[in-house]
Amino acid sequence: MPVLDYRLGIDVGGTNTDAVILDRSDQVLAKAKVPTTPDVTSGIVAALDAVISSPAVDAARITHAMLGTTHATNAVLERRRLHRVAVIRIGAPATLGVRPMFEWPADLTAMVSAGAVVVRGGIEFDGRDLSPFDGDAVARFLATVAGRCDGVAITSVFAPVSARHELLAAEIVKRELGEVHVSLSHEVGSVGLLERENATILNAALVGVAGDVARALDRALAAHSLEPVTFFAQNDGTLMALDHALRYPVLTIGSGPANSIRGAAFLTGRTDALVADVGGTSTDVGVLVNGFPRESSQGVEIGGIRTNFRMPDLVTIALGGGTVLSGPDGDGNGRGGNDAVRLGPESVGYRLLDEALIFGGRTPTLTDAAVAIGRTRLGDPALTRPRRGLLEAAARAADVRLAEAIDRVKTARGDLTLIAVGGGSVLIPDELPGVSEVLRPDHFDAANAIGAAIASVSGQVDRIFHFGPGGRKAALDEASAEARDHAVAAGADPDTVQVVELEEIPLAYLTSPAVRIRAKAAGALGGLHAPAPTG
Amino acid sequence: MRRPLDEPALRALARGCAVLGTGGGGDPRIGLLLALQSLEEVGPTELVDLDDLPDDALIMPCGMVGAPTVHIEKIENGGEGAVLREHLERVTGREVAALMPAEIGGSNGLLPLCWAGRMGLPVVDADGMGRAFPLIPQVTMHLAGIDPNPGVMTDERGNVLVFRAVSGEWMERLERSAAVEFGGAGAATEYPMTVAQARDATVLGTFTLAIRIGDALTSAVGDPIAALLAVTCGYPLMSGKVTDVERRTTKGFVRGSVVIEGLGDDAGRLLRLEIQNENLVALEQGTVLASVPDLITVLDSETADAIATERVRYGQRVTVIAMPCAPIWRSEFGLRMAGPRAFGYDFDYVPVEELAGASA
Numbered sequence: 001m002p003v004l005d006y007r008l009g010i011d012v013g014g015t016n017t018d019a020v021i022l023d024r025s026d027q028v029l030a031k032a033k034v035p036t037t038p039d040v041t042s043g044i045v046a047a048l049d050a051v052i053s054s055p056a057v058d059a060a061r062i063t064h065a066m067l068g069t070t071h072a073t074n075a076v077l078e079r080r081r082l083h084r085v086a087v088i089r090i091g092a093p094a095t096l097g098v099r100p101m102f103e104w105p106a107d108l109t110a111m112v113s114a115g116a117v118v119v120r121g122g123i124e125f126d127g128r129d130l131s132p133f134d135g136d137a138v139a140r141f142l143a144t145v146a147g148r149c150d151g152v153a154i155t156s157v158f159a160p161v162s163a164r165h166e167l168l169a170a171e172i173v174k175r176e177l178g179e180v181h182v183s184l185s186h187e188v189g190s191v192g193l194l195e196r197e198n199a200t201i202l203n204a205a206l207v208g209v210a211g212d213v214a215r216a217l218d219r220a221l222a223a224h225s226l227e228p229v230t231f232f233a234q235n236d237g238t239l240m241a242l243d244h245a246l247r248y249p250v251l252t253i254g255s256g257p258a259n260s261i262r263g264a265a266f267l268t269g270r271t272d273a274l275v276a277d278v279g280g281t282s283t284d285v286g287v288l289v290n291g292f293p294r295e296s297s298q299g300v301e302i303g304g305i306r307t308n309f310r311m312p313d314l315v316t317i318a319l320g321g322g323t324v325l326s327g328p329d330g331d332g333n334g335r336g337g338n339d340a341v342r343l344g345p346e347s348v349g350y351r352l353l354d355e356a357l358i359f360g361g362r363t364p365t366l367t368d369a370a371v372a373i374g375r376t377r378l379g380d381p382a383l384t385r386p387r388r389g390l391l392e393a394a395a396r397a398a399d400v401r402l403a404e405a406i407d408r409v410k411t412a413r414g415d416l417t418l419i420a421v422g423g424g425s426v427l428i429p430d431e432l433p434g435v436s437e438v439l440r441p442d443h444f445d446a447a448n449a450i451g452a453a454i455a456s457v458s459g460q461v462d463r464i465f466h467f468g469p470g471g472r473k474a475a476l477d478e479a480s481a482e483a484r485d486h487a488v489a490a491g492a493d494p495d496t497v498q499v500v501e502l503e504e505i506p507l508a509y510l511t512s513p514a515v516r517i518r519a520k521a522a523g524a525l526g527g528l529h530a531p532a533p534t535g
Numbered sequence: 536m537r538r539p540l541d542e543p544a545l546r547a548l549a550r551g552c553a554v555l556g557t558g559g560g561g562d563p564r565i566g567l568l569l570a571l572q573s574l575e576e577v578g579p580t581e582l583v584d585l586d587d588l589p590d591d592a593l594i595m596p597c598g599m600v601g602a603p604t605v606h607i608e609k610i611e612n613g614g615e616g617a618v619l620r621e622h623l624e625r626v627t628g629r630e631v632a633a634l635m636p637a638e639i640g641g642s643n644g645l646l647p648l649c650w651a652g653r654m655g656l657p658v659v660d661a662d663g664m665g666r667a668f669p670l671i672p673q674v675t676m677h678l679a680g681i682d683p684n685p686g687v688m689t690d691e692r693g694n695v696l697v698f699r700a701v702s703g704e705w706m707e708r709l710e711r712s713a714a715v716e717f718g719g720a721g722a723a724t725e726y727p728m729t730v731a732q733a734r735d736a737t738v739l740g741t742f743t744l745a746i747r748i749g750d751a752l753t754s755a756v757g758d759p760i761a762a763l764l765a766v767t768c769g770y771p772l773m774s775g776k777v778t779d780v781e782r783r784t785t786k787g788f789v790r791g792s793v794v795i796e797g798l799g800d801d802a803g804r805l806l807r808l809e810i811q812n813e814n815l816v817a818l819e820q821g822t823v824l825a826s827v828p829d830l831i832t833v834l835d836s837e838t839a840d841a842i843a844t845e846r847v848r849y850g851q852r853v854t855v856i857a858m859p860c861a862p863i864w865r866s867e868f869g870l871r872m873a874g875p876r877a878f879g880y881d882f883d884y885v886p887v888e889e890l891a892g893a894s895a
Contacts, residue, residue, distance in 0.1 A: 094691035097569040097613035124718035
């Protein structure tokens with residue numbers, strides 16, 4: 001790995017694609033914001049071109065490139081370029097009552113599934129075999145899909161307790177089909193068979209998309225004669241090396257909000273705070289805990305499919321800089337009545353510069369409201385005067401919704417610091433209920449791309465442990481050690497790896513002591529720091 | 536009246552079972568998926584009234600015993616009910632005419648549907664709780680003096696245990712241990728009974744009620760929670776925001792409390808919920824607003840979906856409601872099995888209707 005010099009960070013949002021270049025001491029040398037394009041890739045290329053052409057940047061010094069992209073989400077939503085997947089579940093004679101992909105939309109199943117089978121095997125919650133693994137059944141199934149599938153998704157009952165049957169099945173796939181992609185559920189999701197299976201199938205289906213993005217980024221960089229080491233941002237706010245991202249593309253889903261939260265942490269030096277990322281169409285309010293986004297314990301739906309992989313715990317409201325306002329103009333003294341004002345959910349998006357009142361357009365937006373009440377100076381404030389009643393009422397209504405979103409995302413009472421980032425964060429008032437102070441760091445509008453550029457590398461464990469002779473402490477130690485090992489394997493510098501999250505979830509209605517432990521360790525990218533002196 | 540359960544009915548039923556689960560009993564989702572696949576493969580399961588069956592017909596109460604966490608991973612194969620039936624028939628020498636959930640609340644309310652449908656048997660419109668409770672003898676059959684024997688338990692592999700227990704409490708101990716050996720959960724039947732016995736030993740009409748609850752939540756014009764209360768003769772206790780959650784697990788049971796701060800019309804009020812897997816007691820300033828065996832459910836104020844105790848968290852906007860339990864639970868024996876003192880609380884039960892009347 002090359003010695004670190006400049007880092008390029010790119011993040012694709014719903015409205016804009018942002019790019020930044022940081023130097024070795026993490027100073028922002030250049031930043032660029034371009035509209036996100038329907039194909040995503042050309043927006044990335046445009047952002048890249050814009051930031052590299054900045055006179056402050058000697059592009060040849062870019063040694064690392066980090067990309068946070070929405071390609072994977074879009075591919076699922078738009079049913080584009082998905083691979084055909086052979087689906088293997090290991091769990092018979094259990095689980096037969098709900099077949100693989102039972103709840104999937106029919107068109108997506110038709111596009112993705114090359115066939116599915118449930119074979120005997122699987123694990124019990126206490127680590128025993130549910131039934132003996134039936135490798136012959138796996139081989140017979142593979143014979144029926146050979147030549148018709150691009151990848152294989154393998155999910156065993158209680159793989160989070162032991163992955164041994166998934167690993168056996170993977171060996172058979174290699175023997176029977178050769179070097180075809182294999183997704184294993186224990187590497188993708190946590191407890192909850194159907195959701196983990198869904199995430200694993202989606203992962204296998206997205207492998208081609210990840211390859212396309214990687215090649216497009218490579219081409220764009222090569223056009224500038226650049227060959228940096230490339231990384232993908234994942235949904236916990238950390239990075240994956242390119243080869244890892246090509247194997248686990250599903251983990252890139254949700255990386256945008258995670259990048260913003262990490263960027264907010266970096267720009268303010270805070271490790272614990274609330275973060276509001278205001279974009280053009282929506283606002284994500286998340287929580288920074290110990291330097292990382294707090295993760296949701298509930299599953300997320302992607303294109304109508306329930307999954308359970310880790311995502312930042314967010315409250316998202318449909319309010320952004322481009323949010324379209326409608327309603328009566330009141331009496332001109334701001335007494336329009338909040339109830340009468342409608343905020344979105346439509347947004348003018350990146351057309352803000354053409355459509356907002358302050359820029360001579362005809363559509364009242366939340367940005368106009370922020371200008372009208374003096375929260376920011378932008379465009380021509382005089383153009384807001386005729387709609388002043390509406391704009392003032394809208395600003396008040398937006399503050400109420402923001403305050404409620406902030407309250408909902410908290411896990412305990414007490415005032416917290418709020419870090420305001422994103423292009424639309426001028427909407428956020430200086431005082432809000434439940435907020436002790438509002439921080440507005442420099443480069444707030446590029447926090448997401450900065451978050452991608454400065455991200456670290458992590459490893460996770462989420463499985464069920466049984467208390468042995470060492471009791472609870474031994475189980476926690478084991479989980480922590482595993483998380484560290486995973487982080488190092490993913491490319492983290494061993495000297496900087498720390499456990500950043502450790503959570504126990506007891507299992508109810510069960511008398512034997514078992515506990516689900518989630519642990520995460522993270523460290524700086526290997527090679528970014530000088531090796532520790534030895535001897 | 537015989538009624539085939541189609542997809543809308545099953546989906547409504549799942550929402551209703553979550554409400555009747557009073558925070559416990561497990562997520563009905565897997566049970567719903569099992570029922571939907573069974574519907575697709577073998578057609579609808581039929582819901583029948585006791586009056587549709589001969590007095591001497593045998594009813595098999597059934598459900599899963601064990602950890603809901605196991606159930607979301609090691610999903611049933613759909614044939615467990617057939618194994619229970621085969622062995623119950625072999626031991627009793629009698630034919631099973633219909634299945635019944637031992638517990639309508641939570642995941643166990645839906646499980647018997649796929650089992651019954653795949654055997655071509657109906658499910659009776661009744662259950663053994665009218666809600667969710669943690670223990671096997673906390674059923675109305677126990678209160679009515681029905682013999683818990685023979686108990687039968689099986690797993691997805693086809694291992695079978697037949698139990699002869701000296702009491703319902705022993706049935707609980709034995710089946711709970713067996714569930715651990717089976718891998719954390721097992722399918723079980725206890726308290727087999729005839730239709731004639733079931734008339735006084737079950738909570739009648741609970742499927743119909745659960746479906747009506749689901750329909751009310753899904754298609755109410757206006758306020759779904761008001762529609763739900765109308766269907767269940769329930770009372771709103773308070774609407775507000777969760778401001779404190781405290782949970783711990785001892786001996787396999789989740790215990791704890793939740794504090795909810797009133798909002799809107801309830802501003803200034805504080806409600807405290809005591810939890811042991813299910814929501815057991817609602818208190819305000821030391822005064823009991825409702826308690827077991829009456830039903831206390833926490834609903835999402837926006838979606839009106841029931842929130843399970845393990846999913847309650849700070850900041851949620853919730854509405855707490857209480858619904859009267861089946862009258863049989865209010866008998867002396869019923870309260871001894873499932874009243875406040877049965878769960879370790881030092882106060883006497885007062886029906887929610889009286890408590891709500893006193894505070895109104």
